[in-house]
Amino acid sequence: MAFEGLSEKLNGVFKRLKSRGKLSEADVKEAMREVKMALLEADVSYKVVKDFIAKVTERSVGEEVLKSLTPGQQVIKIVNDELIKLMGEANSKINFPNKPPCIIMMCGLQGSGKTTHAAKLAKMFKKEGKRPLLIAADVYRPAAIEQLKVVGERAEVAVFEMGQIDPRKIVKEGIKHAKDYGNDLVIIDTAGRLHIDEELMNELKDIKKIAEPNEIMLVVDAMIGQDAVKVASSFDEALGIDSVILTKLDSDTRGGAALSVLAVTGKPIKFVGMGEKLDEFEAFHPERMASRILGMGDMLTLIEKATQTVDEKDAKKLAEKMQEKGFDLNDLLEQMKQIQKMGSMKSIIRMLPGANKVTDEQVEQGEVQLKKTEAMINSMTRAEREKPAIIDPKRKRRIAAGSGTQVSDVNQLLKQFEQMQKMMKQFGIGGNLHGKKSRRNRAALLKGLGGGMPQ
Numbered sequence: 140m141a142f143e144g145l146s147e148k149l150n151g152v153f154k155r156l157k158s159r160g161k162l163s164e165a166d167v168k169e170a171m172r173e174v175k176m177a178l179l180e181a182d183v184s185y186k187v188v189k190d191f192i193a194k195v196t197e198r199s200v201g202e203e204v205l206k207s208l209t210p211g212q213q214v215i216k217i218v219n220d221e222l223i224k225l226m227g228e229a230n231s232k233i234n235f236p237n238k239p240p241c242i243i244m245m246c247g248l249q250g251s252g253k254t255t256h257a258a259k260l261a262k263m264f265k266k267e268g269k270r271p272l273l274i275a276a277d278v279y280r281p282a283a284i285e286q287l288k289v290v291g292e293r294a295e296v297a298v299f300e301m302g303q304i305d306p307r308k309i310v311k312e313g314i315k316h317a318k319d320y321g322n323d324l325v326i327i328d329t330a331g332r333l334h335i336d337e338e339l340m341n342e343l344k345d346i347k348k349i350a351e352p353n354e355i356m357l358v359v360d361a362m363i364g365q366d367a368v369k370v371a372s373s374f375d376e377a378l379g380i381d382s383v384i385l386t387k388l389d390s391d392t393r394g395g396a397a398l399s400v401l402a403v404t405g406k407p408i409k410f411v412g413m414g415e416k417l418d419e420f421e422a423f424h425p426e427r428m429a430s431r432i433l434g435m436g437d438m439l440t441l442i443e444k445a446t447q448t449v450d451e452k453d454a455k456k457l458a459e460k461m462q463e464k465g466f467d468l469n470d471l472l473e474q475m476k477q478i479q480k481m482g483s484m485k486s487i488i489r490m491l492p493g494a495n496k497v498t499d500e501q502v503e504q505g506e507v508q509l510k511k512t513e514a515m516i517n518s519m520t521r522a523e524r525e526k527p528a529i530i531d532p533k534r535k536r537r538i539a540a541g542s543g544t545q546v547s548d549v550n551q552l553l554k555q556f557e558q559m560q561k562m563m564k565q566f567g568i569g570g571n572l573h574g575k576k577s578r579r580n581r582a583a584l585l586k587g588l589g590g591g592m593p594q
């Protein structure tokens with residue numbers, strides 16, 4: 140996951156700062172030297188780091204900071220503020236013209252994720268009620284058209300293609316098609332090259348002239364580090380780009396590109412790609428990204444993901460069922476499936492505060508545990524799931540054999556589930572408690588689950 144190293148190092152520096160009651164100018168300067176090293180190691184461009192450190196130092200050595208009761212906290216707040224400024228204002232809006240269709244032209248180097256992200260964008264806008272059309276103008280790699288058709292199908296979005304002919308003609312015909320068929324959004328997937336060359340740029344310039352796009356989005360792979368900024372600058376000089384989609388931020392990239400793109404090119408990052416799946420796509424929010432970098436989590440994105448993936452009606456049904464009959468293993472399985480819909484465990488955990496203290500190994504162990512739990516519940520009969528108390532040693536052996544686990548795993552699951560049920564009862568769930576307190580608790584819990592409180 141991007142920023143892991145940076146996050147860890149910054150937290151080390153901040154911990155030392157916070158542990159001191161008083162700070163001197165020398166303490167701040169020493170800390171800033173360490174922050175500088177951490178940023179450089181994260182692949183943030185040198186000039187950006189230099190300016191950043193100068194600004195943070197200047198604000199941090201001010202009297203009101205050093206003399207405050209919590210100087211360490213104040214310095215962290217300044218770092219946070221400046222990180223946000225570096226990445227710009229949150230701005231993932233696409234300006235839709237009064238007269239449709241809105242045309243988005245995707246460009247970028249080969250393998251940066253153009254095709255995948257054309258489909259991610261299309262899917263996102265389709266959810267918002269638009270009627271997107273994807274145009275396959277990447278004609279040099281024969282598999283590219285097929286790939287767009289596959290992801291288009293997954294996104295349930297129409298794809299316009301004419302095979303491997305001149306992309307200029309395809310774009311012209313594609314836009315005409317969109318107008319004829321009432322598509323209000325056109326996303327053009329153009330060809331990439333391994334390097335920026337004149338031929339590629341000329342073709343893109345021609346497509347730009349023909350399509351007159353409302354937005355030219357450059358797709359950049361965050362894994363190429365410092366080069367991401369160079370690529371963005373070159374495309375901007377030659378073609379003029381409006382915004383950037385930074386992809387593969389889920390991978391082991393050091394993430395520095397996210398911090399340098401705006402400062403170097405003046406173009407905002409509007410979206411980030413967090414995985415190969417079409418839902419692994421987020422609007423770029425600088426303040427949330429800064430929060431993730433500083434190990435403070437990103438609860439807002441997590442909540443947004445939850446509201447997008449969890450169906451409110453299902454949540455309400457579950458809440459009502461739990462209130463009437465209690466919480467059984469079927470419900471646990473259902474909850475686990477809902478959580479998995481939100482993305483990989485790694486991507487969810489990384490949004491929680493303090494996530495930088497969780498190692499990859501621990502996340503992997505958690506994922507294995509989740510799979511085991513799912514397998515064990517799937518190996519139970521309906522009656523066992525509804526009333527786990529009937530699971531005797533013979534049944535435990537059968538469940539363990541059916542799920543490829545040990546009896547000790549089954550015991551552990553049942554014990555944890557019992558504790559969960561006890562906790563639920565304290566909240567007044569499924570226990571037929573009618574006290575005032577339990578009604579209040581129930582109301583709070585149901586609200587959290589998207590349900591209402593029956594009067």
Ligand SMILES: Nc1nc2c(ncn2[C@@H]2O[C@H](COP(=O)(O)OP(=O)(O)OP(=O)(O)O)[C@@H](O)[C@H]2O)c(=O)[nH]1
Pocket residue numbers: 247248249250251252253254255256277280283286330331332386387388389390411412413414415
């Ligand atoms: N982990 C991860 N992989 C991604 C992401 N976006 C794209 N990929 C993968 O990166 C590879 C290249 O993506 P494509 O969408 O084919 O890239 P492209 O820019 O269209 O490539 P060309 O058509 O060759 O120019 C594919 O294997 C994608 O699944 C992302 O955000 N995270």
